[in-house]
Amino acid sequence: MKRIGVFICHCGINIAKTVDVEALTEEIKKYPGVEHAENYKYMCSDPGQNLVIDAIKEQKLDAVVVAACSPTLHENTFRNASERGGLNRYVCEMANIREHCSWVHDDKTVATKKASLIIKTIVEKVKYDEPLEPIQVNVTKRALVIGGGIAGIQAALDIANAGVETILVEKGPSIGGRMAQLSETFPTLDCSQCILTPKMVEVSQHKKIKLIAYSEVEDVEGSVGNFKVKIKRKAAYVDQAKCTGCGICYEKCPIKVDSEFEEGLGKRKAIYTPFPQAVPNKPIIDTEHCTFFLKPGKCKVCQIVCPVQAVDFEQQDEILEEEVGAIVVATGYDIYEPEKLKEYGYGTIPDVITSMQFERLLSASGPTVGDVRRVSDGKEPKRIVFIQCAGSRDKENHLEYCSKICCMYTAKHALLYKHRVHDGEAIIFYIDVRTAGKGYEEFYNRVTDEGATYIRGKVSKVYQDNGKIIVLGADTLSGKQVEVEADMVVLALGMVPTRNSEALVRTLKIQCDANAFLTEAHPKLRPVESNTTGIYLAGAAQGPKDIPEVVAQASGAASKAIAILTQDEITFEPTIAGVDEDLCSGCGICVGVCPYNARELDREEMVIKVVEALCQGCGSCSSACPSGAAQQRNLIDRQIERMVVSALEEN
Amino acid sequence: MSEGTFEPKIIGFFCKWCTSAAADLAGTSRKKYPANLVPIRFFCSSRIDAQHILHAFENGADGVLIGGCHFGDCHYQDGNYKTARRIALLHNLLKEMGIDKRRLQLEWISAAEGDKFTKVVRKFTKQIKELGPMKGNGV
Numbered sequence: 001m002k003r004i005g006v007f008i009c010h011c012g013i014n015i016a017k018t019v020d021v022e023a024l025t026e027e028i029k030k031y032p033g034v035e036h037a038e039n040y041k042y043m044c045s046d047p048g049q050n051l052v053i054d055a056i057k058e059q060k061l062d063a064v065v066v067a068a069c070s071p072t073l074h075e076n077t078f079r080n081a082s083e084r085g086g087l088n089r090y091v092c093e094m095a096n097i098r099e100h101c102s103w104v105h106d107d108k109t110v111a112t113k114k115a116s117l118i119i120k121t122i123v124e125k126v127k128y129d130e131p132l133e134p135i136q137v138n139v140t141k142r143a144l145v146i147g148g149g150i151a152g153i154q155a156a157l158d159i160a161n162a163g164v165e166t167i168l169v170e171k172g173p174s175i176g177g178r179m180a181q182l183s184e185t186f187p188t189l190d191c192s193q194c195i196l197t198p199k200m201v202e203v204s205q206h207k208k209i210k211l212i213a214y215s216e217v218e219d220v221e222g223s224v225g226n227f228k229v230k231i232k233r234k235a236a237y238v239d240q241a242k243c244t245g246c247g248i249c250y251e252k253c254p255i256k257v258d259s260e261f262e263e264g265l266g267k268r269k270a271i272y273t274p275f276p277q278a279v280p281n282k283p284i285i286d287t288e289h290c291t292f293f294l295k296p297g298k299c300k301v302c303q304i305v306c307p308v309q310a311v312d313f314e315q316q317d318e319i320l321e322e323e324v325g326a327i328v329v330a331t332g333y334d335i336y337e338p339e340k341l342k343e344y345g346y347g348t349i350p351d352v353i354t355s356m357q358f359e360r361l362l363s364a365s366g367p368t369v370g371d372v373r374r375v376s377d378g379k380e381p382k383r384i385v386f387i388q389c390a391g392s393r394d395k396e397n398h399l400e401y402c403s404k405i406c407c408m409y410t411a412k413h414a415l416l417y418k419h420r421v422h423d424g425e426a427i428i429f430y431i432d433v434r435t436a437g438k439g440y441e442e443f444y445n446r447v448t449d450e451g452a453t454y455i456r457g458k459v460s461k462v463y464q465d466n467g468k469i470i471v472l473g474a475d476t477l478s479g480k481q482v483e484v485e486a487d488m489v490v491l492a493l494g495m496v497p498t499r500n501s502e503a504l505v506r507t508l509k510i511q512c513d514a515n516a517f518l519t520e521a522h523p524k525l526r527p528v529e530s531n532t533t534g535i536y537l538a539g540a541a542q543g544p545k546d547i548p549e550v551v552a553q554a555s556g557a558a559s560k561a562i563a564i565l566t567q568d569e570i571t572f573e574p575t576i577a578g579v580d581e582d583l584c585s586g587c588g589i590c591v592g593v594c595p596y597n598a599r600e601l602d603r604e605e606m607v608i609k610v611v612e613a614l615c616q617g618c619g620s621c622s623s624a625c626p627s628g629a630a631q632q633r634n635l636i637d638r639q640i641e642r643m644v645v646s647a648l649e650e651n
Numbered sequence: 652m653s654e655g656t657f658e659p660k661i662i663g664f665f666c667k668w669c670t671s672a673a674a675d676l677a678g679t680s681r682k683k684y685p686a687n688l689v690p691i692r693f694f695c696s697s698r699i700d701a702q703h704i705l706h707a708f709e710n711g712a713d714g715v716l717i718g719g720c721h722f723g724d725c726h727y728q729d730g731n732y733k734t735a736r737r738i739a740l741l742h743n744l745l746k747e748m749g750i751d752k753r754r755l756q757l758e759w760i761s762a763a764e765g766d767k768f769t770k771v772v773r774k775f776t777k778q779i780k781e782l783g784p785m786k787g788n789g790v
Contacts, residue, residue: 098678099674099678100675100678104677104681104769113686522726531728595727595728617694618695618698619693619695619697620698623733632694640700640703641703643691644662644703644707648662648689648707
């Protein structure tokens with residue numbers, strides 16, 4: 001049997017005033033298992049801690065109970081003292097007789113009795129406490145960043161600048177993401193590409209970054225410190241090593257296709273780079289439109305003109321295997337489908353366009369080189385109606401949430417339009433104008449000062465009458481219906497998580513919310529961590545946000561990854577739930593209960609295996625296990641039972 | 652036994668992130684409440700097995716109070732939902748066993764709700780006093 005020492009603190013008079021510490025000490029001395037009990041005025045002081053240390057040595061104690069304040073205050077203090085006395089830190093426990101007893105009761109007899117019950121429960125607990133060692137995991141000092149938008153770029157640069165090798169995987173042919181498509185950015189009106197492209201170049205030239213574009217993460221195994229990742233490099237049909245990016249192939253390619261980058265407002269070729277500043281600046285072949293793939297063997301113009309014989313029609317998808325220690329997920333966003341807003345005429349009225357298409361019209365590198373022109377006839381629109389919350393904040397029909405950025409980008413659109421077309425009229429329908437952000441309200445004021453008209457109300461319908469676009473809406477401030485004739489209508493669409501990212505989420509075994517945005521480990525205190533240790537979240541994949549927020553979150557995620565990747569090994573609390581393989585029947589109930597994927601069923605041995613680095617020690621598996629095989633270390637069923645019995649003891 | 656002299660024995664199973672911390676706050680704020688309840692601290696309310704609760708009743712507890720985090724606040728994502736389901740099932744079972752279900756109570760008390768903690772303990776203790784001891788007139 002263990003030799004247990006109990007140390008009762010007076011806490012000055014905080015405990016001693018309502019608890020008879022002398023009588024308590026005498027009573028506890030008599031309790032089975034207690035070899036030594038004493039009290040002292042301030043147990044947490046140096047002389048107090050020395051009492052503990054000396055008693056451990058002199059009395060050959062195996063376990064320690066300190067009856068004092070809340071363990072949140074001094075558990076570490078006394079566990080450290082126990083270690084100095086030669087004990088394992090996990091056989092030292094605290095009994096809270098201050099916050100839970102002396103401070104909340106007045107009657108000394110009653111409080112003393114309750115204090116003794118509290119101490120006895122903890123004595124029962126330490127009887128079964130085992131010495132534990134922190135869980136140690138070796139770390140592969142490499143990072144994987146998934147997604148090459150501004151979030152992924154920032155995260156990759158931060159991690160690489162900390163000296164850690166980083167793999168950046170981008171599914172498209174170029175990094176840059178949505179930010180590369182934007183014209184100017186609110187509230188400062190910096191040209192988006194001007195601030196982004198230097199970062200893209202920095203990624204491509206960074207010695208510590210391995211950029212794998214036109215590729216997707218297929219499979220992830222393992223856990224924090226040691227993930228094994230399979231990356232599918234899609235066939236580009238252009239040998240990336242040979243290609244010099246000269247561009248002759250896409251100049252000569254005879255096939256023209258709507259450009260995704262230009263949101264359908266411009267054309268690209270069947271062999272293409274998405275935009276001139278693409279990184280890597282190597283073309284790929286779009287097999288859905290390339291003549292060679294549609295009529296096997298035909299055309300081959302690109303192959304014929306390529307001066308370095310880089311075009312390779314035989315190229316196959318390739319699987320790359322990488323090992324990394326931490327992962328940052330930055331898969332970004334798409335805009336809400338405008339086709340779902342039938343009442344606004346998108347798709348039937350050519351001059352009803354999306355906010356992203358308007359970005360391209362405003363962009364100096366866009367299809368009109370920055371001139372605002374109608375899609376239908378190329379004329380300059382003299383009146384544009386902007387519809388905010390198009391498909392947002394509409395629980396019944398569309399997205400319930402607010403995408404946060406649309407008020408600001410619409411204000412920017414109105415301002416940039418007024419700058420381009422001085423006599424143009426910008427009319428904005430809104431539900432609310434939300435401008436929370438540094439310099440945002442000031443920017444909105446500037447836009448209204450420069451003549452944009454804001455109408456508070458929803459648009460019910462957009463239709464064409466005799467070739468004119470009519471916008472029908474309500475002005476809820478005057479209570480009147482409004483009918484506006486417009487030359488162009490811009491739908492301010494909200495953000496949705498990148499389509500087809502569900503498979504990746506499943507592969508990573510992380511969670512997403514009802515809107516498919518990635519779920520953080522804690523909404524306030526762990527906003528950049530996923531539920532799975534070692535996997536971090538950055539950017540709009542986690543929720544709608546603007547560029548400065550994305551960059552801040554990406555740096556946050558990077559610093560979390562760096563904290564792991566700059567260590568040889570990482571340690572975790574050992575008070576996790578293990579498995580008694582003799583008792584485990586392999587039913588797998590605990591696998592479904594665990595929120596962290598820390599438990600896996602070994603189908604050969606039909607027992608559960610625990611990924612110790614993932615277990616957070618909640619113990620929900622312990623209570624769910626029908627055979628008692630899943631036991632939380634140092635809080636096993638037997639301990640709880642003994643604690644209950646001692647708490648109910650008659651004095 | 653009359654209500655005046657009966658001092659019930661109550662066990663508190665508390666999550667350390669919320670209710671146990673609320674009890675700490677009640678202490679720091681010197682809020683007084685009856686001393687019948689002895690607290691036992693868990694990492695999460697979802698660790699509390701139905702067996703532990705039945706074990707408490709079997710060994711003389713007159714009441715059991717479970718304290719967890721409010722929905723959406725669980726430190727371990729959804730442990731409190733598991734607890735809610737478990738206690739709902741156990742309430743049905745207690746009825747079958749002839750134990751008044753008011754002897755087992757589940758409360759969500761956040762770390763900031765020291766005041767709520769004292770009110771809940773006061774009310775629950777009063778309720779158990781009114782129900783009388785388990786032994787004798789158990790139901």
